[in-house]
Structures are given as structure tokens and as C-alpha cells.
Amino acid sequence: MARLLDVTSKSIQRWxxxxxxxxxxRVRGLAAQLAEIAELGTTVYTPEGFAACMAxxxxxxxxxxxxxxxxxxxxxxLERWNLVLSLEKLPEDVTSYITSVEEEAPLRWxxxxxxxx
Numbered sequence: 310m311a312r313l314l315d316v317t318s319k320s321i322q323r324w325x326x327x328x329x330x331x332x333x334x335r336v337r338g339l340a341a342q343l344a345e346i347a348e349l350g351t352t353v354y355t356p357e358g359f360a361a362c363m364a365x366x367x368x369x370x371x372x373x374x375x376x377x378x379x380x381x382x383x384x385x386x387l388e389r390w391n392l393v394l395s396l397e398k399l400p401e402d403v404t405s406y407i408t409s410v411e412e413e414a415p416l417r418w419x420x421x422x423x424x425x426x
Contacts, residue, residue, distance in 0.1 A: 314339050356381055364393065374398045 311318040314336050324331060331337050350359035360378060367373055376393045383389040399406060 310343075313343060368395050368398075372398070 311321050314321075314331070316331070316336060320331070323329075331340065347359075350362065353359070354362055360381065364376055364378070367376060374395055376395075378391050378393055380386070380389040380391055
């Protein structure tokens, strides 16, 4: 968000903490446009679908190997986020980017509503 508005991440945090708007009219206008895009996107898609829709072009037209995205479960908590990896862009040798693995909790794959994550 800071890059889109051409401000620092500290500025974003300050506005959110104080529940304040940016002092710059240009930045307020950009923020309003972004809010409108987000509102329209989540009206047409689910929040998850909109996130995927926005991420797809980034994966296709950039060299980004990963995206740091807000957690859909905790949108109000900026400290919670997910790292989305583009596996097709990562080196085949996983030891170059995964240096250690520690078990945190059991991970289950499957459909929601059937006791899985």
C-alpha cells in the first residue's frame, strides 16, 4: 500500500493508529480510488477470489517469486499475513531457500468443513 501511495509504511501505520486521513490531497485521492477498486472487487468476487484475481497478473508479468499478502482471516490485523510463493519461479533446489523445517502443528489438506485447514 505504501508503494502505491508513494509514502512510507510508517505513514500508513500512523494513519491507521490515529484513525486519520493523509494530509496530502493527492494521497487521499489515490487512497479513495484504491478503496473503490477494493470495494468493487469484493462485490464481484469473494475476498479470496479478488485476492487471486489481483495476484495473477503480478505472477505473470513480474519476476516476483513470492507475494506478502494480508491474511484473509485477520484483515484488521496488519501483523498477520501470508507468504504466497510462485513455485514455478523458485529454484528447483529447495535447500537454497528453505534452510530449516520445524513442526508447528499438524497440517491437514482437504475441503473446508471436514475438519481440515
